[in-house]
Amino acid sequence: AAKGRGRARLEQFNDELHARAQKRVQIESDLRAALRASQLFVEYQPQVRLKDGRVVGVEALVRWRHPRHGIIPPGDFISVAEDCGLIIKVGRQVLQESCRQLAEWTKLMPGRTLAMTVNVSPRQIMEPAFVGELRQILADANIDPATLCLELTENVMMSATEEVARLLNEIRQLGVFIAIDDFGTEHSSLSRLRDMPAEVLKIDRSFIDGLSSEPGDTAIVSSILSLAYAMGKHTIAEGVEKREQAAMLLRMGCEVAQGYFFSRPVAAEQIVPMLSKALWQPDTGRALHAAHF
Ligand code: C2E
Ligand code: MG
Numbered sequence: 266a267a268k269g270r271g272r273a274r275l276e277q278f279n280d281e282l283h284a285r286a287q288k289r290v291q292i293e294s295d296l297r298a299a300l301r302a303s304q305l306f307v308e309y310q311p312q313v314r315l316k317d318g319r320v321v322g323v324e325a326l327v328r329w330r331h332p333r334h335g336i337i338p339p340g341d342f343i344s345v346a347e348d349c350g351l352i353i354k355v356g357r358q359v360l361q362e363s364c365r366q367l368a369e370w371t372k373l374m375p376g377r378t379l380a381m382t383v384n385v386s387p388r389q390i391m392e393p394a395f396v397g398e399l400r401q402i403l404a405d406a407n408i409d410p411a412t413l414c415l416e417l418t419e420n421v422m423m424s425a426t427e428e429v430a431r432l433l434n435e436i437r438q439l440g441v442f443i444a445i446d447d448f449g450t451e452h453s454s455l456s457r458l459r460d461m462p463a464e465v466l467k468i469d470r471s472f473i474d475g476l477s478s479e480p481g482d483t484a485i486v487s488s489i490l491s492l493a494y495a496m497g498k499h500t501i502a503e504g505v506e507k508r509e510q511a512a513m514l515l516r517m518g519c520e521v522a523q524g525y526f527f528s529r530p531v532a533a534e535q536i537v538p539m540l541s542k543a544l545w546q547p548d549t550g551r552a553l554h555a556a557h558f
């Protein structure tokens with residue numbers, strides 16, 4: 266009987282694997298169509314300078330308007346796109362669209378700079394044509410390369426290959442900045458961090474969650490901040506949901522933060538009114554959410 270149960274469990278396991286594989290195949294073919302039919306679009310989440318509440322940048326986050334399943338978040342299709350290679354096209358569309366959008370916003374506010382940070386996948390940047398395309402996209406959009414920042418995860422940054430190092434340096438030479446996303450969640454080697462041409466550390470949301478309630482998280486955030494300061498790098502805290510977190514980050518010396526407390530990722534049109542306001546007042550701690558404009 267035990268053997269029979271074991272077999273049944275194995276079959277169930279196989280069925281699940283099969284269903285999951287089928288789902289991925291389906292996502293892949295739908296995604297191919299989505300790229301042609303312009304179903305992908307970009308939302309933007311404001312990045313707020315903590316000392317005065319001003320929006321100094323935005324992060325571009327891709328979404329998929331699926332004809333049958335509605336809006337699909339990137340967590341449900343980026344890994345499939347990475348596995349099947351479609352990430353190269355997805356990534357190119359996101360980069361083009363967000364640079365075009367940045368140019369539009371920049372025209373609206375002469376004398377001020379806004380930064381655009383864009384997530385890029387390892388496979389996308391390892392594509393031999395990547396740097397050439399990036400140069401072309403910057404030229405077409407006519408934006409200052411220093412207003413663009415590419416977000417890479419720690420894994421890529423820390424992979425010790427010469428190729429990665431060379432590539433990152435080429436990107437830096439274009440004038441584009443590099444940020445390490447989800448910092449602190451994977452393996453970081455301090456010596457590699459020192460040698461890497463990344464100017465920005467994005468402190469992962471998981472540490473911000475426990476800020477002020479979990480002494481361990483507070484200690485981690487404060488060490489990342491002092492490490493960044495000592496290495497001359499900038500910091501952006503991710504996933505700030507509460508006023509106390511924003512206030513504490515400010516006291517701890519973090520420069521910029523993003524999170525639902527300030528604003529969720531929103532459509533491009535909704536960013537415009539935020540550009541001329543402060544999204545929070547550090548002294549009173551009041552958040553002025555998008556809904557209040
Ligand atoms: P990420 O780059 O670390 O982006 C932060 C994620 O946290 C976003 O989820 C954002 O909507 C969410 N978030 C922001 N503030 C808060 C908060 O206060 N609380 C909570 N709970 N969540 C918050 P999203 O948009 O679903 O993106 C998930 C991941 O998908 C991103 O993580 C990034 O790794 C990837 N991704 C998104 N767009 C792209 C893209 O264009 N290309 C690539 N390669 N990856 C992308
Ligand atoms: Mg990111």
Ligand code: MG
Pocket residue numbers: 446447467469470503
């Ligand atoms: Mg992140």
Ligand code: MG
Pocket residue numbers: 446447
């Ligand atoms: Mg992430």
